[in-house]
Amino acid sequence: MSASDPQGLIVVVTGGAGFIGANLVKRLLREPGIGGIRIFDDFSTGTNREFGDPRVEVFEGDLRDATRVDEVVRGASRIVHLGALPSVPRSIADPRSSIDVNIVGTLNVLEAGRAHEIEHVVVASSSSVYGANPILPKAESLATRPLSPYAVSKLGTEALANAYFHSFGLPTLAFRFFNVFGPLQRADHAYAAVIPKFLDAMKRSAPLTVFGDGTQSRDFTSVHLVVDALAKVSMQKFVHESPVNLAMGTRTTLNELIDLLRAIHPGQIDVEYVEPRAGDVPHSQASSELLTSLLPDLEAVAFEDSIREVYEWYFSARTSDPA
Template sequence: MEVLITGGCGFIGTNLVDRMLNQSEVTRVRTLDNYETGLRRSDSSPRVEEIEGDLRKYDDVLKASEGVDAIVHLGALPSVPRSIKDPVATNAVNVFGTLNVLEAARSNGVQHVSVASSSSVYGANPTLPKSETLATLPLSPYAVSKLATEAYANAYQTSYNLSTLAFRFFNVFGPLQRADHVYAAVIPKFLDALKHDRPLTIHGDGEQSRDFTSIHAVTDALTKAAVRRVTNASPVNLAFGTRTSLNEVVRMLQDIHPKRILVEYVEPRIGDVKHSQASSQVLEDILPDLVQPSFEASLKEVYDWYMGL
């Protein structure tokens, strides 16, 4: 089978390409990326085709998806703060881009489409853990755009009989995650600060908690869902029900970092969710053979990778 990965040159996409290439059923992988945040691959595998294009341009997406069996739609403008600064751009890429992907899939007879949503859709709902049946109360334009992403995927399943699956990502981290931009995620930001002997910056008191998810579990889930054409009538949490505060992350890093870690606490950010933790029951039901790496081991892996750059 041939798979198209939108955003395939970003952090998750690059790791997913490598995971797909190790799957015997996958013969070729295409990536569609505009390289705004993604990086071109340094290797030249004959089984990988890189296509430069923009999700906002339907013809780009239509051409990239010709002849593929499955699409994994990761392409997006990430970040809550970015969306608050420029909600129109976030909507254009994340909402209209998703619609272009789904419509191109329908036109080209693609057999399966999985899309990346986000735990941010739960927003102000305080219930823990977050089950997929909870009310969604998004707090940012980014969260709204991800709610639209998963809703469109489900609508195309019911309206056009297109096999779709929407995954809600929870704080994915791992090797290849970049820290060299203002909207970088918290773990690469921490590691970048450590590497350059700077204090870690935490917005708020550090007691906010996240369900950090290893990139290896995420790419395993995305690969197996595409190969098996797994569908579900509603979005699925892609996380394992863990809950770790930022202060705990700092303590774990201190256990493996040779120098004393300094932390600067600053004002909380608008739109940030205080606590995030998934219910993983639906994920376990549809993909019972997923492996959950431990957070400590995954953190040590990405620490070693980052310090070795």
């Protein structure tokens, strides 16, 4: 039985059981006018099912299954498409799955969006599309030079969204996420991101593993900023004819991140430097000009404060439960 409010907006969040998706569901529940949120997920990497709100409904399914995607999208008004197989190393281990889920899955979502006259679709692309292009900061106008099957899959994701806008008039916006971090991000799988992996190692008093010499840098972005932007563009139905970076244009090296963690953590932190990984880019930093022109009221939180928040979340009792 659906508990959604027929008067309110119904938003489909693909990948809603995952890290960014679950943070988005929580953020959308605070948005006025939300009648229902449909999580579409296969629970392959995501685990979040319980949101304590009857407006949230969970639909288990695979993005590669066009019929199932169509069923879940029917009757909704917005889609935020976050479902994907993330991770560069995962795509190197198994390119076909990343391409299938991330490109064919996006095609299925857009086809359902078109068939059911969905008012707005946001899709998640990635800074990895800039790949081998060395120019910093990464302005959206730079040439994309993907270095991994994952990056190709995200280029396909964003290109399809933009093509559906141009070809069919489906209102879409593709965001390029940079390195997103925050509460609910999991460390307990082979392809975890660097911040949860570091926190997990610290909790076990194990050395932090750094691929390369630690001078590689990233535009680490708080998940709160990301979900705030996603909620705003979805609610206001913002369209852009080409992809938009979703990061504030900062750059932190892994060695700087480790120094920050040392300043917060009372225990000793040892670091083990190993060979660089295939497919990783040395530096990443967004140009945030386009983002801030579209969403001038986005509020950035200081990196130190966001790191402290995720450290406290990770070391609190709650984090012994699955995210």
